[in-house]
Amino acid sequence: MLDAPSYSLKPFFVSAVSVDIVIFGFENKSLRVLLVQRGVEPYMNRWALPGEMVKANENLDAAADRVLFELTSMNEVYLEQVASFGAPERHPAGRAFTVAYYSLIGTSAHPVSPNGWAKHAQYFDINELPDLAFDHADVLNACLERLRERVRMRPIGFELLPRTFSLSDLQNLYESILGETLDKRNFRKKILSMGIVEDTGDLQSNVNHRPAKLYRFDESRYEALVKKGFSFTV
Amino acid sequence: MLDAPSYSLKPFFVSAVSVDIVIFGFENKSLRVLLVQRGVEPYMNRWALPGEMVKANENLDAAADRVLFELTSMNEVYLEQVASFGAPERHPAGRAFTVAYYSLIGTSAHPVSPNGWAKHAQYFDINELPDLAFDHADVLNACLERLRERVRMRPIGFELLPRTFSLSDLQNLYESILGETLDKRNFRKKILSMGIVEDTGDLQSNVNHRPAKLYRFDESRYEALVKKGFSFTV
DNA sequence: TCAAAAGTGTTTCCAATACACCCATGG
């Protein structure tokens, strides 16, 4: 640790700082959250958000990246800090602060390896969540609200889809995040008119209906438009 | 402190958690921030955001309220948590996390009483800020961005004005927060058409130009409209 | 009578909304 000069920190009490992450995924037309089942006290066997203590020389964002990587083996994922929680009684063992993040990871078919304190890890439909440990229900809600805000303002929805997707996929995604239905023709008109998705020329295959065109998000085109004053909204 | 049962927290290192607050005020057509000049090491004599350690049994929000009250003697002020900062090297004395808040307090003519580690407290124009201690410039920026976002979506601008104000006051406020000029006629049309400000019947006095009508924000009317689906935007 | 800011309407344009039918594929 660092030296303690004359003006050293004198914390009033022992406390711990952790990060907790709401990992959103999208599959089967519904928004999902990755939860882990605790294998230790307190809240043994309860489902909880993945999270870990922040290490001595680690940035908050780095701690969040680490938790995400250990659980999903995924790197360079969309990650946004949302809020911090520190009610004195939120952890029965002592004063525990947590910094909440949410992340978006592509179609949720990932190897998922629970670590030390977790027995299982599993995606849950956002509308069918179990009781959560600690104040994790509040944490999750804050993150969901933030996602709803952001997804209307920034083209981050694409992070939850495979590299190529149909416009219906995209619409389903928005509908499940926002919890409302959207008009098909207006939605398509809007997305296509922005000029930030590109027709790949490919079609869906092996579907028992008319195959949809597949698009991809054109990030460099988006960046260029932003420079000219464009701003994304759904 | 709490008992430490078998599953007690074992923090990896000693750390401190504080809150820092960006206190916004508005005067003389410009947005201001209340800063304190440090009277202790590190960063002796540098200007910094007001802030304190969180106490052992104190909520984060309560700590922010406390800092605000000790400095301004004001209670029940608009306060919003923005983000947390915890880079390992942000405090030379050890690992220090901080949770950033911003608050809006009415026309900045308040008694301001700097506490222990602060020599002076003073409002600075948002465009004429001094060098700040620690990473407080980043903290301030995050709060300013958040304020800009919020002020377009929620009627919080009124918190920065006296109970009665002219429409030009309101427009000046928005212009200094957003950093852009607005069209007078369109602005007034928009505000008046929302029906959330009420004409008090009074006029400005002792101004050497045509006196402006004074309005007041009608919060209960706003709440009622929100229930009917209204949403504020500037 | 001058300086300073208050106050006021109209037109134009574009984006949001509402809305219903035909098409391509696999089974």
Added chain:
DNA sequence: CCATGGGTGTATTGGAAACACTTTTGA
């Protein structure tokens, strides 16, 4: 030939933006 979702266009409306002059007061 049926079921399933894919794909398409138009008319209407309401809000956003652009824009310039007259009014009231104190000095």
